[in-house]
Amino acid sequence: MIKDVRSYKLCYEGINDERDALAVKALAEHPMEIVVTEIETEDGYIGYGESLAYGCSDAVKVTIDKILKPLILKEDEELIEYLWDKMYKATLRFGRRGIAIAGISGVDTALWDIMGKKTRKPIYKLLGGFKRKVRAYITGGYYSEKKDLERLRDEIAYYVKMGFKGVKVKIGGKTMREDLERLKVVKEVVGDDVNVAVDANNVYTFEEALKMGKELEKMGIWFFEEPIQTDYLDLSAKLAKALEVPIAGYETAYTRWEFYEIMRKEAVDIVQTDVMWTGGISEMMKIGNMAKVMGYPLIPHYSAGGISLIANLHVASALGTEWIEMHLRRNDLRDKIFKESIEIEDGHLVVPERPGLGYTLRDEVFEEYKCKS
Template identity: 40%
Template sequence: MPSESSFYTGAREFKGREFTIVKIFTDEGIMGIGCVPVGDPLAISAIIERKLKQLIIGEDPFKVKKIWNRMYEEIYKDRTGVALKAISAIDIALWDIIGKSLREPVSKLLGTYRDNVLCYVTGGYYQENKGIKELVHEVEDYIDKGFKAIKLKVGKLSIEEDKERVKSVRKAIGNDIKLAVDANHAYTVHEAIKAGKAFDEYDIWWFEEPVRPDNIRGNAAVVRDLDMPIATGEIVYTIKKFRNLIENEAVDIIQPDVTVVGGISEWMKIAHMASAWNIPVIPHWSQEISVHLVAAVPHALAIEFFTRKPNYRLEDKLYKNFFEPSKGYLGVPSKPGIGIELDEEAVNRFRIKD
């Protein structure tokens, strides 16, 4: 699905996004939906068709953990990347079915802790002809919409140039708004420490993915040398990898992505594990699903939220409904399941043609 214009993180350019949508139907006429962004849809679909589909047909969707374990054993030798994304899509769809069957939202099935969830809005991507003036206008629009927390991209420009961007944003939003920065692993360890010290005077909520998450020693060095919290985890695939980060004191906040780690079932395991170390959780992406997760986890801080304009994430073109925050908080949806309704016309329009 093409974006209206290219945009950049600190590490890469985005000209559009691809999605894999899984629909699971029950013999009672209930359809569960699982949508996974990023990853090759053709590869994910092939794994589902060739490896996982036969493990699901005829099973009771309420046995979601049994199904998860069977799928994981099936793809064990390929247990990261697109294989785990395939499991994620199916697991999310199964939880959607369970909620719809019981006529309850997924948050209630997981055990509701809070009814309203803090949203931090992700923005500040790099774009052609977008300078500090345009960046400031963007974040001021977020504040006008009532958001109380913002995340800004860093890492593409020099540290001094990005420092000016962070300084300008902090000046524009004032001291009462939370501000995080996200490098999308654009830095070396030395650069990350230097950048963190440069940004520190602007009261940074957390510094996200300063280096690659599989660089355990590097992350530990950044955590040790900087005062601000270090967050990572959006491309960490298994609970064991999160345990390695935590045990090696290489992270202050974990950010598991429900569409990466194996769906809702595995995301909750990771969140509960983190609680044993008093590590806060902030899910990456998928705000429609993440709101249910954060609603059920006491040590979860917020969800990542994307507004419709500028449209950085593009899922909104696939859904009929949009979960709209109020004063920076998103009420937990009351519709059964996840609450997502697909726009079938849009899905067909953007479908990858064979």
């Protein structure tokens, strides 16, 4: 039985000097911010999950503490599907997306962590997974006042030297001419052996995305991520039909129902989703299997803390995905949250064999990275 549910707001300020296009356009950036859910069972097992908290950690924490916790206390922690449905239906009138689903995501992942620990198996095996390593591509090329073309060149060269065969560069925060010049530099660095993708973080209009997409085709870009606002699925479908460069997205979508519409409308060529905001491991597995049925490749998204990265990795193994996203920006909530080091081998993330998520949180984490407000 579930004995207690605790949540913690964690922040890391050191990531603030780099921005994506949406942050540049909004003239603001949040610190690296997550909400960690800790679930304790009556027989002493503890599991952890991570929730999306970009500037909304207070609301996510309140949702977990005041709405979701009372729903699952004293329930059987092994009934993960039942508990997911209970939380989703209880928040139906004000949820279905956003903060409510972010809260459910953290709870669901923590329940899977407990299940793995109880059965002494890694989550990927509970899900029927088989891949021991998943090839990672690195998201970089963020905008920064300190990053000129030469520093961009050095950054991308570092990823290549580490053995990564895919990189993704942020676009949309400068003029089209400037971004194309940045991409030219990146292509010169990586040569023909490394895939280069781009991510506009939803900032283009349809016309801007179409014009940029035509230029990206000429450069042989791997995929064009989130070119326009996620809500414009018909326009995204029109864009996907008009361009040869594959459209990828939309990690800013939630749950199987929204992703069904994305795939049904043929709004993307590549599906991207993330356990920390789509509904947790349970929901991401449903989305991934639906993508298989409908013939879409899936690449797990990643942008926040270490818990979500590892949870995405377990799902990637279970689904047999070819790629997973990672970034190497300074981020203690990824690199210093665990007692163990995240394993990277020849450009691949290694799936842990230890029970549950396979990583142990350091005791000092909740105090050390406690948000100041």
